[in-house]
Amino acid sequence: MPPPRASALGVPPPVRRAPGRPREQILNRDLIADAAFAQIRTSGLRGLTMRALARRLAVTPSALYNHVASRDAVLALLQERFAATLDTTGFGILPLRDALSKWAWSYLERLRERPELVPLIVAVPLAHTPYTTLMYQRVVTGFSAAGWPDESIIAAMSVLETYIFGAVADSESPDDVYRPKDPERSPLLARTTAAFAATVAERGRRPRDLLFEIGLEALLTGMHHRWGSSGRTRA
Amino acid sequence: MPPPRASALGVPPPVRRAPGRPREQILNRDLIADAAFAQIRTSGLRGLTMRALARRLAVTPSALYNHVASRDAVLALLQERFAATLDTTGFGILPLRDALSKWAWSYLERLRERPELVPLIVAVPLAHTPYTTLMYQRVVTGFSAAGWPDESIIAAMSVLETYIFGAVADSESPDDVYRPKDPERSPLLARTTAAFAATVAERGRRPRDLLFEIGLEALLTGMHHRWGSSGRTRA
DNA sequence: ACCTGAACACCGTTCAAGT
DNA sequence: ACCTGAACACCGTTCAAGT
Numbered sequence: 001m002p003p004p005r006a007s008a009l010g011v012p013p014p015v016r017r018a019p020g021r022p023r024e025q026i027l028n029r030d031l032i033a034d035a036a037f038a039q040i041r042t043s044g045l046r047g048l049t050m051r052a053l054a055r056r057l058a059v060t061p062s063a064l065y066n067h068v069a070s071r072d073a074v075l076a077l078l079q080e081r082f083a084a085t086l087d088t089t090g091f092g093i094l095p096l097r098d099a100l101s102k103w104a105w106s107y108l109e110r111l112r113e114r115p116e117l118v119p120l121i122v123a124v125p126l127a128h129t130p131y132t133t134l135m136y137q138r139v140v141t142g143f144s145a146a147g148w149p150d151e152s153i154i155a156a157m158s159v160l161e162t163y164i165f166g167a168v169a170d171s172e173s174p175d176d177v178y179r180p181k182d183p184e185r186s187p188l189l190a191r192t193t194a195a196f197a198a199t200v201a202e203r204g205r206r207p208r209d210l211l212f213e214i215g216l217e218a219l220l221t222g223m224h225h226r227w228g229s230s231g232r233t234r235a
Numbered sequence: 236m237p238p239p240r241a242s243a244l245g246v247p248p249p250v251r252r253a254p255g256r257p258r259e260q261i262l263n264r265d266l267i268a269d270a271a272f273a274q275i276r277t278s279g280l281r282g283l284t285m286r287a288l289a290r291r292l293a294v295t296p297s298a299l300y301n302h303v304a305s306r307d308a309v310l311a312l313l314q315e316r317f318a319a320t321l322d323t324t325g326f327g328i329l330p331l332r333d334a335l336s337k338w339a340w341s342y343l344e345r346l347r348e349r350p351e352l353v354p355l356i357v358a359v360p361l362a363h364t365p366y367t368t369l370m371y372q373r374v375v376t377g378f379s380a381a382g383w384p385d386e387s388i389i390a391a392m393s394v395l396e397t398y399i400f401g402a403v404a405d406s407e408s409p410d411d412v413y414r415p416k417d418p419e420r421s422p423l424l425a426r427t428t429a430a431f432a433a434t435v436a437e438r439g440r441r442p443r444d445l446l447f448e449i450g451l452e453a454l455l456t457g458m459h460h461r462w463g464s465s466g467r468t469r470a
Numbered sequence: 471a472c473c474t475g476a477a478c479a480c481c482g483t484t485c486a487a488g489t
Numbered sequence: 490a491c492c493t494g495a496a497c498a499c500c501g502t503t504c505a506a507g508t
Binding site: 471472473474475476477478479480481482483484485486487488489 | 490491492493494495496497498499500501502503504505506507508
């Protein structure tokens with residue numbers, strides 16, 4: 001597959017501009033971040049190239065380097081803005097399990113809107129971005145206030161995050177991946193997929209939402225069982 | 236970050252060969268697949284370029300196109316070989332929980348070796364590939380023989396798979412993503428990351444392996460709790 | 471049929487020149 | 490200080506030429 005051709009659709013006509021410092025500044029980090037989100041939305045992480053970003057902003061690629069150090073710095077900028085959209089309002093107010101559920105569902109929903117950010121979130125070291133650190137601090141404080149032992153907390157949070165990443169990956173999957181093409185040759189697979197479909201219909205949920213909930217509750221129950229925290233203590 | 240420089244380390248010296256059809260055929264799809272696996276192992280998916288692949292095979296890049304249609308076709312070739320490598324030998328022999336653990340660990344390990352296959356595995360309907368249907372049938376039969384109710388089995392298997400996909404995504408993440416850059420400003424985050432690191436050291440495990448085990452056990456415990464299966468019955 | 475080598479259209483990043 | 494434009498070292502893919 002050849003690389004996608006540059007398309008002028010939706011891109012403003014290139015502004016011919018004389019070299020040298022412009023009278024009014026054209027770029028700033030906010031404009032770059034907005035354009036990067038737009039670019040990643042239409043073309044994916046692979047399509048977020050410095051040249052494409054520059055085209056979208058009607059500047060030359062090298063102009064970007066006056067505001068960001070590298071392409072990786074652009075990715076960090078996006079990650080920072082993503083972390084700020086997660087719902088941590090439950091911690092300190094609701095019981096831990098409810099606060100975690102609120103956080104996890106918002107995390108899933110935000111990532112489902114932008115699944116292309118998963119590789120980004122996973123790849124960029126969070127510790128270097130201030131807002132992201134703050135977000136994790138809130139979650140960890142929630143666990144700690146609910147009485148979970150120190151050595152359990154990072155593991156519990158990390159496992160939840162792992163599960164969320166997997167659920168996002170699954171979001172792009174069709175609903176009936178397991179249904180056999182030939183039911184007669186795989187009767188048990190046919191029967192269990194039908195039974196699950198019946199449960200889904202009965203509850204009136206979207207299959208992947210029901211699955212997410214089942215896994216989330218199983219994880220919280222299982223980890224509570226392991227570490228002996230109540231999971232119902234106020235965070 | 237500039238792109239990695241081409242390195243001649245481990246690459247055989249280029250064979251000067253006259254143009255035109257060689258007397259003996261040099262390439263075939265098996266050789267290409269083997270070289271692609273080797274390349275991906277040493278340099279990651281990003282490092283699996285057609286040029287690098289060609290260098291490894293001591294041919295020019297364009298020679299590859301006599302045997303594969305595109306770079307994507309190379310990835311599909313790798314995916315074909317994946318399905319047959321998962322360990323389902325525990326089902327019907329070991330207790331369900333052990334059989335599942337064996338399957339899940341092999342799944343994780345195979346995908347960690349080739350994480351670029353995750354999007355393909357998720358997107359491509361499994362029912363169309365012969366090995367994969369057989370593989371899922373074995374897993375489902377294991378649950379059923381252990382007494383799990385029909386409506387629980389697809390959900391349980393799906394949630395496990397979701398968690399595995401997430402764990403694979405995390406495999407590319409650095410180990411210390413949560414450690415704050417400034418411990419004084421995030422004392423609880425500093426304390427809990429240290430406590431987790433201590434647990435890891437004490438058990439002598441790799442951090443992500445310990446995390447995977449914790450989540451896997453939590454999921455199985457939690458789902459067992461929900462559906463009341465023993466999880467210890469022979470599969 | 472199956473290889474080489476040149477070519478085309480990309481990519482991230484650097485840097486001198488210009489205002 | 491902040492832009493342009495040329496340059497460097499990459500990339501996937503195509504295709505005429507050669508045996």
